Amino acid sequence: MTYETLDGSLIRELVRPEREGSRNLSLAEATIAPGQTTHRHRHRQSEEIYYVLSGEGIVEVAARQTVVQAGDAVLIPPGAEHCAVNTGDLPLRLLCACSPAYQHEDTELTEGRVV
Numbered sequence: 001m002t003y004e005t006l007d008g009s010l011i012r013e014l015v016r017p018e019r020e021g022s023r024n025l026s027l028a029e030a031t032i033a034p035g036q037t038t039h040r041h042r043h044r045q046s047e048e049i050y051y052v053l054s055g056e057g058i059v060e061v062a063a064r065q066t067v068v069q070a071g072d073a074v075l076i077p078p079g080a081e082h083c084a085v086n087t088g089d090l091p092l093r094l095l096c097a098c099s100p101a102y103q104h105e106d107t108e109l110t111e112g113r114v115v
Helices: none
Strands: 002-004 010-015 024-034 040-044 047-056 056-061 065-071 075-076 082-086 092-099 105-109
Touching: 024 056, 024 082, 040 082, 047 056, 047 065, 082 092
Parallel strands: none
Antiparallel strands: 002 010, 010 024, 024 092, 040 105, 047 075, 047 092, 056 065, 056 082
């Protein structure tokens, strides 16, 4: 099942505690369309890792921007405001690992967008 999250990316869940029985983490694939920017947000409790499967872009974490491409990983600590921008011509595909597991209730949208 694919759905749009609060940050505006399309998510395909791969591992969820409710389905696979994981204790402390979730894993999902996020797709960000060319030219799209996700809404800045933070997770109060979860730390997250973005691992770039394909495409290119910029991941901003706590006001620090990192240019990313396939094979790059970015750590997002709990409480750190973050977003992703697809700067390429192809979809930006990210694996998103969250611990504890992603919950909509743990996500807080913040003001502004990266341009």
